[in-house]
Amino acid sequence: MKAYVIGNSFEGREIWAAEITNFLKGAPLTKPAMLFVGPHHGNEMIGKEIALYYMRYLLSNYGANETVTRILNEKTIYIIPCVNVDGNDLSVSGYPQRYNCRPMDDDGDGLFDEDPPEDLNGDGRVMDMRFWNETKGDWDYYPEGLDKDGDGFCTNEGWPKADGIGGIDLNRNYPKGWTNYTNHGLYPFSEPETQVVRDFVLAHPNIATVFDTHSGAVCLIHPWAYTGNLTPDNQLYVTLRNKYETLTGYEYHRIGAQGTTDDWIYDTQSTICFVMELFGGGFYPGGYTQFEQDYPDLNVPWQNFTHPQLGEVQIGGWWAERAYNPPEAEIEEWALKNLPMLLDLSEITPRLKITQLNMQKGNGAVFNISATIANMGFLDTATLQAMQTHTNKPVNVTLSFSGNVELVAGNQTVSIAVIKGSKTATTQWQIRIKQSGYTWIKIQVASAKGGRDEAYLRIYVPERERLHTIP
Ligand SMILES: [Ca+2]
Ligand SMILES: [Ca+2]
Ligand SMILES: [Ca+2]
Numbered sequence: 001m002k003a004y005v006i007g008n009s010f011e012g013r014e015i016w017a018a019e020i021t022n023f024l025k026g027a028p029l030t031k032p033a034m035l036f037v038g039p040h041h042g043n044e045m046i047g048k049e050i051a052l053y054y055m056r057y058l059l060s061n062y063g064a065n066e067t068v069t070r071i072l073n074e075k076t077i078y079i080i081p082c083v084n085v086d087g088n089d090l091s092v093s094g095y096p097q098r099y100n101c102r103p104m105d106d107d108g109d110g111l112f113d114e115d116p117p118e119d120l121n122g123d124g125r126v127m128d129m130r131f132w133n134e135t136k137g138d139w140d141y142y143p144e145g146l147d148k149d150g151d152g153f154c155t156n157e158g159w160p161k162a163d164g165i166g167g168i169d170l171n172r173n174y175p176k177g178w179t180n181y182t183n184h185g186l187y188p189f190s191e192p193e194t195q196v197v198r199d200f201v202l203a204h205p206n207i208a209t210v211f212d213t214h215s216g217a218v219c220l221i222h223p224w225a226y227t228g229n230l231t232p233d234n235q236l237y238v239t240l241r242n243k244y245e246t247l248t249g250y251e252y253h254r255i256g257a258q259g260t261t262d263d264w265i266y267d268t269q270s271t272i273c274f275v276m277e278l279f280g281g282g283f284y285p286g287g288y289t290q291f292e293q294d295y296p297d298l299n300v301p302w303q304n305f306t307h308p309q310l311g312e313v314q315i316g317g318w319w320a321e322r323a324y325n326p327p328e329a330e331i332e333e334w335a336l337k338n339l340p341m342l343l344d345l346s347e348i349t350p351r352l353k354i355t356q357l358n359m360q361k362g363n364g365a366v367f368n369i370s371a372t373i374a375n376m377g378f379l380d381t382a383t384l385q386a387m388q389t390h391t392n393k394p395v396n397v398t399l400s401f402s403g404n405v406e407l408v409a410g411n412q413t414v415s416i417a418v419i420k421g422s423k424t425a426t427t428q429w430q431i432r433i434k435q436s437g438y439t440w441i442k443i444q445v446a447s448a449k450g451g452r453d454e455a456y457l458r459i460y461v462p463e464r465e466r467l468h469t470i471p
């Protein structure tokens, strides 16, 4: 494993990536790859935990577990444990922060982030605060905290009146279907965090599959999110999601959103993308009531507190951290549910192999050479989306030889638009050898998503044949 910083967040924190593969069996970029994307939403911390769990699982099972060993010999796993590192740091400190930390004037008073909520009662988390309204005969609800700018806590001008920290919703900041809402950023890729993901993805064209993490629900999602339309690859997505429903116990649901990570990657990178909503009350097995029963700490009892400005209030209510993240003792259990799908996303990538080389002798020192390239993987070397938008990268088969060989027919590099999963393609050349004795011919196959392979042919030309054919 290699781990390195791939960029910095809005507040300058480091965003990391890891690449895991057997480096002795080929450089990471030359192997088909799967990308694990950690949280774009700071309060959805379970994604980061499962990233680290998966990292440890792969590293500790190489050589012991047959599947892991095969995957790390043949494939590369990229892991970005956390995208929204600023939001994550705030959330860990008890302030649930979905967005990044770019300052935003939420209440339109010309000041930025001037009045964020805070942990008043010192229990380590920012909760809700309620105050009995005599006139209404009901509670008024505010975020826990002080009115630092003297404009009130919460009025009929909007909720919350306080202007909290940031920010931009990073999973709305990608170009596909991007819409001009306040929290989507000024333009697609306006945020340092999404730029980091973009640059990483563009620098690794070998990524064939993506496992992107969110939480707040228990379900799996795939493109398109920006419209209700089906993608050109829908048949494939349905086949895979049926398998993943069985493997993980998560159900497929369509959740619409504009400008998401996975719509962009799938749209432009010939990559099959899934989002896992890892944990939460949405689509929870047995429903939301069951979720509340299983996690009673979700509803924190109201506790009396003497507020310096409001007098007697109560602090408690719905605990956002639990709504998005399982208790520590359950993290492994939720990671294990996802493990078979994580492994499978590495297994299904295309993988090219030269399975057959033929040589037929023609007249004199002329030889017909053919190579059969097999896609040993389940996925095609390009998605249908990529084929339709002409963004597919071809499979290139190249014949290399020394100066004593002349290419008579065929292109030295043959480009094949796509090789379907579990299918083969055959390329042919005709060469003339201008020298007697042994000659080596090299055949190489290279593709963005399907990895590389090479093979050699040794051809013997007796002295009299050479004299025959060379003018
Ligand atoms: Ca403001
Ligand atoms: Ca703000
Ligand atoms: Ca508190």
Ligand SMILES: [Ca+2]
Binding pocket: 115, 146, 147, 148, 149, 150, 151, 152, 153, 161, 162, 163
């Ligand atoms: Ca205020």
Ligand SMILES: [Zn+2]
Binding pocket: 040, 041, 044, 171, 213, 214, 215
């Ligand atoms: Zn999310």
